[in-house]
Amino acid sequence: MxxxxxxxxxxxxxxxxxxxxxxxxxxxxxxxxxxxxxxxxxxxxxxxxxxxxxxxxxxxxxxxxxxxxxxxxxxxxxxxxxxxxxxxxxxxxxxxxxxxxxxxxxxxxxxxxxxAFKGYTSIVEISKKRPHPVFEGQLAVLLEGKASVLPGAAEGEDPATGEAEELSRYDAVVGSDVRSPEISGRGFVAVISIDAV
CATH class of the missing domain: 2.60.120.10 (Jelly Rolls)
Incomplete structure (x- = not known):
């Protein structure tokens, strides 16, 4: 992560x-x-x-x-x-x-x-109950609020394994499709997607 x-x-x-x-x-x-x-x-x-x-x-x-x-x-x-x-x-x-x-x-x-590439930005409200995954080709930036990120579970693992890390304002989480990190908390994140054309 x-x-x-x-x-x-x-x-x-x-x-x-x-x-x-x-x-x-x-x-x-x-x-x-x-x-x-x-x-x-x-x-x-x-x-x-x-x-x-x-x-x-x-x-x-x-x-x-x-x-x-x-x-x-x-x-x-x-x-x-x-x-x-x-x-x-x-x-x-x-x-x-x-x-x-x-x-x-x-x-x-x-x-x-x-x-070559197309960039997209979406503003997403995060919650404690439903962690927001960050996939390959994405970057999630904490804009306001309090949030932490967990490494996503690999196939066959229980969800929410691993150590949660606290995020500070404007910290960015790099996405992955292997163990997609999951952000939870209260506040807003910008989810940036960069797609190859």
């Missing part, structure tokens, strides 16, 4: 210097986040001032506000109000900029190379 601890990730400046981002995962892992050599990337960005977004030619983006109330995103001249927990998809090569009418925001970004 793999957990990516948000507290261990060093913030990196945006390409255009307008903010900072923390990369949770990318593929291939050897590719530098700054040179755009990856085929997909999942990151969390802090947006503290209005301005232009970095362009990612040949990529498609899904952005979700995960802290703060509202960001006004202008994409190719058209304005889109982005509210908390409502994913929005747009072209990475579009001219895009943001204003912050209600103050700073933090957003979750899924960027994938068009024609």
């Amino acid at each position: 793999e957990i990516i601890r948000f507290a261990d990730i060093r913030p990196q400046p945006w390409r255009n210097g307008g903010g900072v981002t923390r990369e949770l995962a990318s593929h291939p892992k050897v590719a530098s986040e700054q040179d755009g050599a990856w085929d997909w990337r999942v990151s969390i960005a802090d947006v503290s001032k209005a301005g232009d977004f970095s362009e990612f030619p040949g990529m498609e983006r899904v952005i979700t506000i995960i802290d703060g109330e509202l960001m006004l995103l202008t994409v190719d001249g058209s304005e889109h109000p982005l509210e908390k927990y409502r994913p929005f998809r747009f072209s990475g090569e579009a001219a895009s900029s943001a204003t912050l009418p209600t103050g700073d925001v933090r957003d979750l970004n899924v960027i994938a190379r068009e024609g």
Whole structure:
């Protein structure tokens, strides 16, 4: 079971210097986040001032506000109000900029190379009674609340074997089809799926 601890990730400046981002995962892992050599990337960005977004030619983006109330995103001249927990998809090569009418925001970004991968973000409420599995090709990020994760049971095993690990805010659980980890608790997680096209 793999957990990516948000507290261990060093913030990196945006390409255009307008903010900072923390990369949770990318593929291939050897590719530098700054040179755009990856085929997909999942990151969390802090947006503290209005301005232009970095362009990612040949990529498609899904952005979700995960802290703060509202960001006004202008994409190719058209304005889109982005509210908390409502994913929005747009072209990475579009001219895009943001204003912050209600103050700073933090957003979750899924960027994938068009024609090779497709990224999806779903916001899921978790419960203690029904653990939420995280499958191969998925990443689950704790957005708010209190949660723990158990390694899933292999075939023939009793469920809920192994040691539960507590999750902190923005920690990410890497999915698996062998022993799919299961998240339980109270709160919300973002389930990110990266599918090969």
